Amino acid sequence: SQTIHQWPATLVQPVGSPLSLECTVEGTSNPNLYWYRQAAGRGLQLLFYSVGIGQISSEVPQNLSASRPQDRQFILSSKKLLLSDSGFYLCAWSLSGVRPEQFFGPGTRLTVL
Protein backbone atom coordinates (compact mmCIF):
# COMPACT_ATOMS: atom_id res chain seq x y z
CA SER A 1 0.00 0.00 0.00
CA GLN A 2 1.03 3.58 -0.53
CA THR A 3 2.22 5.86 2.27
CA ILE A 4 3.12 9.52 2.28
CA HIS A 5 5.46 11.05 4.85
CA GLN A 6 6.18 14.65 5.74
CA TRP A 7 8.75 16.07 8.07
CA PRO A 8 9.17 17.78 10.27
CA ALA A 9 5.70 17.68 11.81
CA THR A 10 6.12 21.10 13.41
CA LEU A 11 8.64 23.85 12.92
CA VAL A 12 9.21 27.26 14.48
CA GLN A 13 11.56 29.48 12.55
CA PRO A 14 12.65 33.13 12.82
CA VAL A 15 11.94 35.60 10.04
CA GLY A 16 14.73 35.58 7.48
CA SER A 17 15.83 32.00 8.15
CA PRO A 18 15.87 29.29 5.45
CA LEU A 19 13.32 26.52 5.13
CA SER A 20 13.33 22.96 3.90
CA LEU A 21 10.28 20.71 4.16
CA GLU A 22 10.42 17.20 2.84
CA CYS A 23 7.78 14.86 1.48
CA THR A 24 8.26 11.26 0.39
CA VAL A 25 5.86 8.73 -1.03
CA GLU A 26 6.26 4.98 -0.67
CA GLY A 27 4.63 2.16 -2.56
CA THR A 28 4.10 3.79 -5.94
CA SER A 29 6.06 4.99 -8.95
CA ASN A 30 5.97 8.21 -10.96
CA PRO A 31 3.31 9.92 -8.87
CA ASN A 32 2.14 13.47 -9.41
CA LEU A 33 3.17 15.45 -6.34
CA TYR A 34 1.67 18.60 -4.87
CA TRP A 35 2.44 21.18 -2.19
CA TYR A 36 -0.45 23.03 -0.57
CA ARG A 37 -0.57 25.69 2.10
CA GLN A 38 -3.48 26.10 4.48
CA ALA A 39 -3.73 29.26 6.54
CA ALA A 40 -5.51 29.02 9.88
CA GLY A 41 -9.21 28.34 9.33
CA ARG A 42 -8.85 28.68 5.60
CA GLY A 43 -8.97 26.57 2.49
CA LEU A 44 -6.25 24.75 0.56
CA GLN A 45 -3.99 26.82 -1.68
CA LEU A 46 -2.01 24.86 -4.27
CA LEU A 47 1.57 26.13 -4.31
CA PHE A 48 3.44 23.75 -6.61
CA TYR A 49 2.89 20.54 -8.49
CA SER A 50 5.18 18.12 -10.26
CA VAL A 51 4.45 15.47 -12.87
CA GLY A 52 8.00 14.08 -12.90
CA ILE A 53 11.58 14.40 -11.67
CA GLY A 54 12.82 17.95 -12.10
CA GLN A 55 9.46 19.14 -13.44
CA ILE A 56 7.98 21.81 -11.19
CA SER A 57 5.07 24.11 -11.88
CA SER A 58 4.29 27.06 -9.65
CA GLU A 59 0.72 28.10 -9.08
CA VAL A 60 1.26 31.39 -7.28
CA PRO A 61 4.18 33.83 -7.10
CA GLN A 62 5.71 33.70 -3.67
CA ASN A 63 8.73 33.42 -1.46
CA LEU A 64 8.92 29.64 -1.79
CA SER A 65 10.38 27.17 -4.25
CA ALA A 66 10.03 23.45 -4.80
CA SER A 67 12.25 20.70 -6.11
CA ARG A 68 11.86 17.04 -6.99
CA PRO A 69 15.29 15.43 -6.89
CA GLN A 70 13.93 11.87 -6.91
CA ASP A 71 10.79 10.22 -8.24
CA ARG A 72 9.07 10.02 -4.86
CA GLN A 73 10.63 12.99 -3.08
CA PHE A 74 9.29 16.52 -3.09
CA ILE A 75 10.97 19.39 -1.24
CA LEU A 76 9.62 22.82 -0.36
CA SER A 77 12.22 25.49 0.31
CA SER A 78 12.75 29.12 1.07
CA LYS A 79 15.93 31.15 1.34
CA LYS A 80 14.41 33.73 3.71
CA LEU A 81 11.15 33.15 5.53
CA LEU A 82 8.53 35.85 5.92
CA LEU A 83 5.89 36.11 8.65
CA SER A 84 3.27 35.44 5.97
CA ASP A 85 4.84 32.03 5.28
CA SER A 86 3.34 30.68 8.50
CA GLY A 87 0.75 27.98 7.93
CA PHE A 88 0.02 24.31 7.59
CA TYR A 89 1.89 22.79 4.65
CA LEU A 90 0.47 19.71 3.04
CA CYS A 91 2.02 17.39 0.50
CA ALA A 92 -0.19 15.19 -1.67
CA TRP A 93 0.18 12.62 -4.43
CA SER A 94 -1.91 11.15 -7.19
CA LEU A 95 -1.52 8.80 -10.15
CA SER A 96 -3.00 10.92 -12.89
CA GLY A 97 -3.96 8.91 -15.93
CA VAL A 98 -4.45 5.81 -13.81
CA ARG A 99 -6.69 6.86 -10.92
CA PRO A 100 -7.94 10.36 -10.07
CA GLU A 101 -7.70 10.13 -6.28
CA GLN A 102 -5.36 12.53 -4.53
CA PHE A 103 -3.99 11.59 -1.12
CA PHE A 104 -2.61 13.97 1.48
CA GLY A 105 0.22 13.64 3.95
CA PRO A 106 -0.02 14.49 7.66
CA GLY A 107 1.22 18.05 7.15
CA THR A 108 3.86 20.34 8.65
CA ARG A 109 2.85 23.18 10.95
CA LEU A 110 5.21 26.11 10.28
CA THR A 111 5.29 29.13 12.55
CA VAL A 112 7.48 32.05 11.54
CA LEU A 113 8.24 34.45 14.39
Add this chain to the structure above:
Amino acid sequence: QQQVKQSPQSLIVQKGGISIINCAYENTAFDYFPWYQQFPGKGPALLIAIRPDVSEKKEGRFTISFNKSAKQFSLHIMDSQPGDSATYFCAARRGSSNTGKLIFGQGTTLQVKP
Protein backbone atom coordinates in the same frame (compact mmCIF):
# COMPACT_ATOMS: atom_id res chain seq x y z
CA GLN B 1 -14.72 29.34 -14.43
CA GLN B 2 -12.13 27.42 -12.47
CA GLN B 3 -13.80 28.02 -9.12
CA VAL B 4 -15.73 25.66 -6.91
CA LYS B 5 -18.07 27.49 -4.56
CA GLN B 6 -18.90 25.76 -1.30
CA SER B 7 -21.61 26.56 1.23
CA PRO B 8 -22.30 26.98 4.06
CA GLN B 9 -19.05 28.13 5.63
CA SER B 10 -20.09 26.58 8.94
CA LEU B 11 -22.82 24.22 10.04
CA ILE B 12 -24.17 23.09 13.39
CA VAL B 13 -26.27 19.92 13.50
CA GLN B 14 -27.73 17.92 16.34
CA LYS B 15 -26.63 14.35 16.83
CA GLY B 16 -28.71 12.07 14.64
CA GLY B 17 -29.57 14.82 12.18
CA ILE B 18 -28.65 15.20 8.51
CA SER B 19 -25.74 17.42 7.54
CA ILE B 20 -25.84 18.88 4.03
CA ILE B 21 -22.98 20.72 2.35
CA ASN B 22 -23.33 22.13 -1.14
CA CYS B 23 -20.88 22.90 -3.93
CA ALA B 24 -21.34 24.55 -7.32
CA TYR B 25 -19.01 24.77 -10.30
CA GLU B 26 -18.93 26.42 -13.71
CA ASN B 27 -16.43 24.42 -15.77
CA THR B 28 -18.18 21.61 -17.63
CA ALA B 29 -14.79 19.99 -18.27
CA PHE B 30 -14.62 18.82 -14.65
CA ASP B 31 -14.89 15.04 -14.55
CA TYR B 32 -14.23 13.99 -10.96
CA PHE B 33 -15.68 15.38 -7.76
CA PRO B 34 -14.23 14.25 -4.40
CA TRP B 35 -15.05 15.22 -0.86
CA TYR B 36 -12.40 15.42 1.83
CA GLN B 37 -12.73 15.35 5.61
CA GLN B 38 -10.14 17.13 7.73
CA PHE B 39 -9.73 16.98 11.49
CA PRO B 40 -7.76 19.72 13.29
CA GLY B 41 -4.03 19.33 12.84
CA LYS B 42 -4.38 16.50 10.31
CA GLY B 43 -4.16 16.25 6.56
CA PRO B 44 -7.41 15.99 4.59
CA ALA B 45 -8.63 12.45 4.02
CA LEU B 46 -10.54 11.38 0.94
CA LEU B 47 -14.07 10.61 2.05
CA ILE B 48 -16.11 9.85 -1.06
CA ALA B 49 -16.03 10.83 -4.73
CA ILE B 50 -18.28 10.78 -7.77
CA ARG B 51 -18.04 10.97 -11.54
CA PRO B 52 -20.56 13.06 -13.52
CA ASP B 53 -22.10 10.01 -15.19
CA VAL B 54 -23.97 9.04 -11.99
CA SER B 55 -26.42 11.11 -9.96
CA GLU B 56 -25.76 9.62 -6.53
CA LYS B 57 -23.15 7.64 -4.67
CA LYS B 58 -23.53 6.27 -1.18
CA GLU B 59 -20.91 4.93 1.21
CA GLY B 60 -22.25 4.15 4.64
CA ARG B 61 -23.74 7.33 6.13
CA PHE B 62 -22.17 9.53 3.45
CA THR B 63 -23.92 10.27 0.16
CA ILE B 64 -22.97 12.49 -2.75
CA SER B 65 -25.82 13.85 -4.83
CA PHE B 66 -24.81 15.16 -8.25
CA ASN B 67 -26.86 17.42 -10.53
CA LYS B 68 -25.02 17.74 -13.83
CA SER B 69 -27.48 20.15 -15.43
CA ALA B 70 -27.36 22.51 -12.46
CA LYS B 71 -23.59 22.02 -12.07
CA GLN B 72 -24.03 21.31 -8.37
CA PHE B 73 -23.13 18.51 -6.03
CA SER B 74 -23.68 17.99 -2.36
CA LEU B 75 -22.56 15.85 0.55
CA HIS B 76 -25.19 14.40 2.86
CA ILE B 77 -24.18 12.94 6.20
CA MET B 78 -26.99 10.86 7.61
CA ASP B 79 -27.36 10.22 11.34
CA SER B 80 -24.62 12.76 12.06
CA GLN B 81 -22.39 11.94 15.01
CA PRO B 82 -20.11 14.10 17.18
CA GLY B 83 -17.17 12.23 15.62
CA ASP B 84 -18.17 13.72 12.25
CA SER B 85 -17.25 17.17 13.55
CA ALA B 86 -14.55 18.30 11.12
CA THR B 87 -13.94 20.54 8.14
CA TYR B 88 -15.21 19.24 4.81
CA PHE B 89 -13.88 20.26 1.41
CA CYS B 90 -15.38 19.59 -1.97
CA ALA B 91 -13.18 19.58 -5.03
CA ALA B 92 -13.25 19.11 -8.78
CA ARG B 93 -10.74 17.91 -11.37
CA ARG B 94 -10.48 19.00 -14.98
CA GLY B 95 -10.59 15.86 -17.06
CA SER B 96 -8.38 16.99 -19.92
CA SER B 97 -5.40 17.72 -17.70
CA ASN B 98 -2.68 15.14 -16.93
CA THR B 99 -1.62 17.03 -13.84
CA GLY B 100 -4.42 15.69 -11.66
CA LYS B 101 -4.86 19.12 -10.11
CA LEU B 102 -7.90 19.60 -7.94
CA ILE B 103 -9.83 22.83 -7.49
CA PHE B 104 -11.02 23.01 -3.88
CA GLY B 105 -13.97 24.73 -2.30
CA GLN B 106 -13.33 26.95 0.70
CA GLY B 107 -14.42 24.37 3.23
CA THR B 108 -17.29 23.88 5.67
CA THR B 109 -16.74 23.49 9.39
CA LEU B 110 -19.26 21.02 10.75
CA GLN B 111 -20.08 20.77 14.43
CA VAL B 112 -22.34 17.95 15.57
CA LYS B 113 -23.79 18.60 19.01
CA PRO B 114 -24.41 15.65 21.32
